[in-house]
Amino acid sequence: MPSPPNPKPCSDTMRPARCLGMCPERERSERQKQGRLHRLELVTGAAVKEWRRPAAGCEAVAPAELRPPAVLLQTVRHLMEKVVPRAELGPEPEPWPVVHDFVMDRLRSVRQDLSAQRLGGDAAAAILEQSLRFLLTGPLWLGRPPSYHPRPREPGSIDAQVRECFSRLLATYSEGEHKNQAEFEALALLYDLGSDKALHRALQLPARIQDSPEMKLAFSINHALAEGNYVRCLRVVRRLPFLESCAIYRHISMLRHRLLRAFSHGYSCRNCRYPLQTLVELLAVDSQDIAADLCQQHGQQVTGDWVCFQKSSYRDPDTNPGLKELELVTRKQGNRTRSSIIQGHRVTVTEL
Template sequence: MNLSRTSPVGQCLDMCPFKERKQREQQGRLHKYEILDGQWTGRGQKLKRLPLADPAKTVKEYSRPAAGKELSSPRDLRPSSVLLKTVQYLLFEVWDRVNDSDSVSLAEAYSFVFDRLRAVRQDLTVQRIRGHSGALVLEGSLGFLLCSPYLVRELPLGTYDEVLHANQVRESFAELMECYRTEPKCQREAEFQALLLLYDLGNMDTLNRALKLPRGVVDSPQVLIALAVNRAHLEGNWTRLFRLLRRLDCLQTCAFYRHLPNIRDRALRILTHAYNSRNCRFPLDLLASLLVVDNIEVARQMCIRRGLSLAPEDQQSIIFYKTSFKDLGPEGPGKEGHLVERKKGDFTWAEIMLGEDEGEFARSYK
C-alpha cells in the first residue's frame, strides 16, 4: 500500500462512520437494508418515530464533493481492510440475497450497492491507496459493475443510468491499472487486463497498451483470448468471434455483454448480403448456433423483425433477401442462456463477481 505523506489515513473501523449513521438515522435517510429490525427512535406521542440504524448493516453512502465539505477526516475514512470487508458484505449479504425475479427489490438492491461501492472508491481515492490493497477493493467493485448491466437489463431507464454506470466502470479500471503499475505482482492482473480488453472492444488505445504489458500478463490465457476476440472483431470475422465467445467464462462474457446486440445485428447484415437469393434456404438451427442465441425461436424472431421471410415449405429456414431487409438496429439486451447462465453454473453472483477461485478468501470476512 502506497500512501502520499499528505494523504489522510482512515481510522473508521465500521462500514459507516458513527457520525453519519446517527445523522441519517435522525433524518430518516436510512435505506431499508440498513434498518435494525423492529426498533424505532422516539418514545413519546409527540416525537416522530423513525427506524433505528443497524451498525452491522449501515454502509457509508456516496457524498458529492462540495465547497466547504470535509471528505478527508480520518475518523470518517475507512482503511483498505474495512473497504474490502464492505465490498464483500455488499455482494454476499445484499446482492446475493435479492430476488432477481422481483424488479422492485432488484432495483433497490442495485441502487444501494452501486451507491455504496461508489463511496468505497471515494474513500480509496481520498487516501490514495494503491498497490495490492487498492487492487483487491477495485477488483471486487469492478466485478459488480461488469455483471450488473446483464442482471438489471430489464429495469426501467430511470432506475439504471447506463452513462453513469459506464463512467464508474472506466474510472474504476483507470484506478485499477494504476494499482497494477505500482504493484506489478497482483494475482488477478491478467484477468482484469483481459476484462478491460473485452469491455473496450475494438478500442485501439486499449489494445496498444495491452500489447506493452509485461510478459507473463500479455501471454496469459485470459489476455490472449481477449486479444483474439478483438482481432476477430476488427477483421469482421463474426464466425470466429462467436466461437471465441463460447470459450469466455461468465465474468468475461458479462464484460463483453454490452457489445452483443451490435455484433449480432452486423452478423445478420453480412449473412443477408452473402446469401442474398430467393432460392437459398438458410437453416434456422444453424443460424441460432452461429449467433449463439438460446434457441431457433430467438433466431426466427430476429429475422422476422428485420423483414426476412421464412421458407414457406417448412418454416425452419430463413430466406436472406437484402431488398426486404429492414434496418431496425440491434435487439434489446436479453437473457443469455448459453453465454452467461450455463457458465455461471452453481456459483452465486457474488462468487462470480469476486472471482470463482477466490470463494474461500471472499468469505473470510464473515
Template sequence: MERLAPNSTGKCIQMCPAREKEMRIRENLIHPLEKVYRSERSVLDPAFMVKSYSRSAAGRHEIPTQDLRPGPVLHTTVEYLLGRVAQNNERPWAEVYDFIFDRLRAVRQDMTIQQMDGPEAITLLEYAVRFYIYAEYRLCEEPIDKYDPKINAQHTQECLKQLLSFYSACDSCSENRVEFESLYLLFNLGQTEALQHYYELPSDIRKDKVLKQTFSICLDYYLRNYIRVLRGLKSECFTQHPLLLCAFHRNLSQLQMNALRIMAHGFSSKALKYPLHHLADQLWFDDSDACVSVCQFCGLQIQDQEWVVFLKTSFREPEKKIQSVHVSGIDSLLCQRPLCKLLLHKDKPIELSVLKQRTDNSCEPPMPVPPCGVFTEYNQASNLSKPQTGRGRGRGRGRGRGRTGQEEKYSMPKGQSERTCQGQVSGVNLLEYESENKTNMCENNMENERVRSEMNATFVKKENKQSVLRNTERFTGESWEEELFTTEDMKIPTT
C-alpha cells in the same frame, strides 16, 4: 475542493461514520437493506449501516478524518456488500444493485480522497469491477427506470482504467492481472485502443493462455469474423471464467446485427433459403423465436418459420438498439458458482458476528438505539409505502444521489417521522463523546484492527449452499458445455 492533510489516513473504524448514523436515524433515511433479521423480523443494528455517497459541498475545504474509512475498513465494507447484501433474495435485485452501487461509490470516494494506491487499492477496484460486470449481465433486461446500462458502463470503464494504471505502477504483478486485462479487452471489444494496449503489456503477461485467446477473439471481431468469435468463446478458457462471457455479452446484440448484415449481402438470392435453426445456433439465440424476432427487426423475410431469405435490398438498419437478453448458456455457468466465489473469489462470505465484533471494537462510541416502538412503526410504514418512480427529488445526474436519493424513497411520512423520533433520537450528539483520550484510543485501536485484518480474515465454517439466483427463473438450465459445446461445433471448416 475537498482535501485531506498530506499523508493522513481516515480514522473511522466502522462502515458508517457516527455523525452520518445520527443524521440518517434522525431523518429516517435508513435503507431496508441496512437492516438485519432477528427473531424473524427486520430490525436496525447501527453496526451494519454503510456510508452513503454524497457529492462535494460548496465551500467545504477539509474533510475530518473521523468521517473517512481506512483501507482495512473499506475492505471489510466491500466484503460485506458483495458477500452478504448482494445475496439478498427478499427484495428485487435491481434495488439491491442500486444500494450497492451507491455504497461502492462512497468507497471509491474515500479511496480517492486518501490517495490510496498499491495492493490495497487494487483489491478494492477488482471487487468493484467484478460487481459492475456481473450486474450489467444480470440486469440487461430491466427497463431503463430501474437500471441504466450507460451509467454502469461508465463506472466500469473508469474502474478498469484506474486498475490497469495501478497494475503498471505496481512493482509486483497481481495474481489477478490476467483476469482483468482480459475483461478490459472484452469490455472494449473491437476498440483499437484496447488492441494496442495488449502490445504494451509485459511479455510474460502476454504469454498467458487466457489472455492470448482473449486477444485472438478481439482481433477476429475487429476483422469482422463474427462466427469465429462465437466459436472461440465456447472454449474451456471462457467457460471456467463466466465473468469474461458477461463482459462480452454487452456486445452480443451488435455482433448479431453485424453478422446478419454481412449474410444479407453474401447470401442475397431469392432462390436461396437459409435454415433458421442453424442460424440461431450460430449466433447464440436461445430459440428460433428469438432469432425470428431479430431477423424481422432487421427487415429479413422468414418463410414457414423454418427458413430465412437473405436479400441485401430488404435488410435495413434498426432505428433502435436491439434489446439485450440473457443467454441460457451463460446463465447455467453462473448458477454453478456461488455469488461470493464469483465476485470475491472466496468460498464463504464474512460472518456477521465477525463483522459485528470488528465494528464493536472500534473507538467510536456506541450508537444509542431508540426504543423498540420507534423502528417497529418505521418498519410498518416502509412496508406499506411504495418506492417513488422516475427521477425522485434530490437526485442528481447518474446514480450518485447522496443522502436524499435512494434512502428518501423509504422515509416515513412527515407527520409520523416527527412523532416517532422527536425527543428520542434527535437529541443525541455523538460529538460529546470525543476528547483527546478518545482520539488516542482511536488511533491505537485502528492500528490493532489493521494488523488483525491483514493477518487473518475469519469466515464462517458452515458452507453456504443457498444460491443467490435460486428464485430467478432465467438463471436455470442445463450445463452449457453439454447443451451447446459439442466437438462438432468446435471444428473449424477447412474450406
C-alpha cells in the same frame, strides 16, 4: 482592489483516516435520527457510509470521516458476505434491484474514501476488482444489461463507474504484480471490444500477461472482429466464462447485426435458402424463434425452418436486437452464488 480569497483546495496529499467503523458515527447518528437508515442496514445490523457528492469548493474530507484500508476492505467484505446474499437467501429474499442499488452506492463510497487517501497496492486492487465484478454482473441479474453506446455516459452511470474502476485498477497494476491482473486486463479488452486504444495498451503488456488463457481469448475475439469474421467472434463468445461474457455482452448485438448484414449480402439469391438451425448456432442464440425474429428485424424473409437472404430487403433495425436474450450469459453462472462470483470464485479458462 484585493483579490478574492481562494477556495479551500482539494486534498492533494495522503490524509490520515481515523474512522474505524463502516460508517462514521456522525453520519450514522444523523441518519438514525432522520429515519434514513436503509432496510438492509437494519436487517444486517450495520450502517455503511453513503456516497455523497463532493461539496462545492472541494473541501478536504475530515480524517474522522475517512476509513483506513483495513476498514474499507472490511466494508466490502460485509457488503459481499452479508448484503448481497440477502437477494438469494430465505423464503422471502430481498429484491435484487433493492440490493443492487444499495451495494452500488456503498461501493462507490468505498472508492471515494480510497481516492481521497490516494491508496494503491493490494488493498486498492482488491476493492476495485470486486467493484468491477459487481458492476459487470449486476445489470445482467437485473435483466437490463448495458447496451453499447459510443457517446460518453453521464457521470455516475454504470458505464462511467466501470470505466473509472478500470482506469484506476490498470494504473494500480502498472505499479507492481498482482495475481488477478490477467483476468482484469482481459475484461478491460472485452469491455472495449474493437477499441484501438485498448488493444494497443494490451499489446504493451508483459508476455506473462499476454500469454495467459484469458488474454488469448480476448485477443482472439478482437482479431476476428478486425477481420470481419463475426462467426468466429460469436463462436469464441460462447466459450467465455460468465464474467467475461458479462463484460462483452453489450457488444453481442453489434456482432449479430454485422453477421446478418454480411449474410444478407453474401447469400443474397432468390432461390437460395439458409437453414435456420445453423443460424441459431452461428448467432449464439438459444432457439429458432429468436433467430427468426432477428432476421425479420433485419428485413429478411423467414419461411418455416429456412431464411431467404435478400440484399435488397436488408434494413438496419431501429433498436438493438437481442438485448433481452440473456441465456447466452446467465446459464454460465451455474450453481455459483452472486456473492462468490463477485468475490472472485470463478471457473478456470481453458487454453485455446
